[in-house]
Amino acid sequence: MLTTYQRPTVRLTDVIAPAFYPVHQDILDCKHTYYKLDGGRGSTKSSFVSSEIILGMMRDAAAGTITNAVVFRRYKENLHDSVYEQLLWAIDKLGVAGQWKDTISPLRLTYIPTGQTILFRGADKVKKSKSIKVSKGYIKYLWFEELDEFEGSEKIRSIQQSVVRGGEQFTVFYTYNPPKSQRNWVNDPVEFSMPDMMQHHSDYRSVPAAWLGEQFISDAEHLKSVKPEAYRHEYLGEITGTGAEVFTNLTHRTITNEEISHFDHIRRGLDWGYASDPFVYVACNYDKTRRRLYIFDEIYQVRLSNAASARLVRQHNPLNQEVTADSAEPKSIADYRAAGIHIRGARKGPDSVDYGIKWLAEELEEIIIDPDRCPNTWREFYGYELDRDANGNFKAGYPDKNNHTIDAVRYALEDEMHRGGTTIGGW
Template identity: 50%
Template sequence: MSEIRLSTVLGPAFHLLARDVFQHGHTHYDLSGGRGSLKSSCVSLLVPLILLTNKGTHALVLRKVANTIRDSVYAQYLWAIGELGMADYWEAKVQPMELIYKPTGQKIMFRGADDPMKIKSIKVPFGYIAVTHFEEKDQFAGRAEIRTILQSTMRGGSKFWNFESYNPPISRDNWANKDSLEERADRLCHKSTYLEAPPEWLGEQFLREAEYLKETDERAYQHEYLGIPVGTGGNVFENIDVRELTDEEVSAFDRICNGVDWGYFPDPWAFNRCHYDAARRVLYIFDELTRNKMGNQETANLLLEKGLTREDRIVADSAEPKSVADYKKFGLHCTGAIKGPGSVEYSMKWLQSLKSIVIDPKRCPDTCEEFMEYEYERTKDGDIISGYPDRDNHHIDAVRYATEPIWRRPGQQAKNTYIPLYARR
């Protein structure tokens, strides 16, 4: 692969970084940036070339959760190999998930950190693992988890490259944001934005969306597109607007969505009604029900008493297909959420990106409490960890299900790929 070819597919903002990589100027490379910053594209283009210029080496690409790999970072590397004009020289396998360079047998392996034993047991046919890539660095449970993995992989060789790429979380207290500020001689930190990418690579629609958000919500634009941590604390939702809604306001709502999170005891059954103002990017949550120890017939009756009919679509947790079927039998228009790998992360980020989430504290006291008190987890040292705790979030889940037809991109029912590749690069 010639240097000329690489320069035509690698973003201009990364040319000096690429030179440093091939000269092995550093061991660790920290790449952060907002949507369209091309950081993940950069790493996926460089890693295959590192292997080709260093015989006997292999690469390991990691995400926190294994079931998010195939439609994200694995697809990203397939794209990169194609862009480099090398597709015919690589064999793509999914069991196990890896790319094999046919002339030498060198491998790019893909694994999830949710099974540490599988990482420790990785064996390569020859040589050693010289390259690691932690995609979505902030999803890992702090520097300690990454260090533990590297202690298993950085052995048996003379040269190593470790890449960590991520979109900076909204909170400045997040461990990943704080970690990138720490200076170490063997690490190069690189920040990029979509403004440094060739506009034709991103497309007119991407640029229009960025400009629209800049005009309508400067704070969200700074975080999503410029990669600036604009939050200061541990609250997941910093766009909550708690206020009472008048009957006149509620009567004017015309884009209503309904969601149910199944539960019995101790986890409750939760229901929410919402209205989404797309023009202003404001979500209104104006009704709720919370019950313990009630069966499907009883909760269905509660919704029928509220006036819901077959015309009112309810999106519920698809993990209980029998409950969905029961609601249909009881006369409700209930469908299971599509969900899939990445859906929780994408839907939560969508909620966080809204200009505001208006919650009526009198109509929805339980929902208000959940949204206001929902916080990121922290390490034992008090640093925030990205990811969303699966507790005390029953109404939050009901709202996610209710709004799924809004935030889910069209045509994704088959693969459930929620985050566009350009948002990861």
């Protein structure tokens, strides 16, 4: 035990808002590694994380373990006036300022009794994270502040792979105000998720009013009365959407083998591709009674010859049931027929694209996609949005990009898409 350890001189309830009590206990119990904390203005999530890092490093030192921390922002020039000052606030608020040394060049906080350090880095050059080293112990704590400003989950994973190593236990924090768009990568429940992650949402209503002040509360209530949707997004941290999202009827979940064994209305679609555009095959089941679509199988690959893709389709469709393909490539369809594939070309029509997408988006109660079996299908459906013109208005029609699986599903279901008992778009 390190005799130099100084306990905080204030009660934690004076530093941590009630909404975060369960998260604090979860960290003490070592139940999770990753903590994804989102919320609106005044939710005190950044105050909570800064306090947890200071407390955690001091607690580790008292137990004889030397741990360190690294705090990331998207750009390094934002570090000083945000996370650095926030951690200084936590040190002061906890009453342990005499135990910590702060330096500006380089930007660093040091726990004086043990030499443990908190480092600050920008993520504008990911490769630099590989060179992060500490002289004592290991880096246990990571904090990604304003997560939505980072370029994507791949960059976050790359940083973590470089930093989270060499120790037995880690605590990684992600804090952000949810972007309005449902399609932003941080709001995608599939794009950014981990099995060892606790997700937590908070807003200013669970924070003692005295911490925020009368003016903050007054401003929030005013916005609530004049612009309720803006209030819900800014102060409650709700994902209100931009209105550009096409498919608002999506559900992501595992579709079990047991469920698939009972599917009795399976349809298969195919969209040709080779170089920059992928070859896509999908299998889905349409529940007409409940107007639900289950998408449970996909092939999504570039640079496949017709012979190679036909072999893959036979593997995914061993009973050689009918596949409906884009009719724009009659030679490819002929190659498939020569290979013994039961295939036909989609009938299409002058308005079949717009009608097909609208049917999927509005006529179906639910589109259920298994993100493990069909990751690219989920990504394209979830990310599909209307385009805007230079004035910010929505353009007419649906965009023809990042929609390969959507096209394949349209082809698969074209026989289900009837309008008033007639065929669609001149089919």
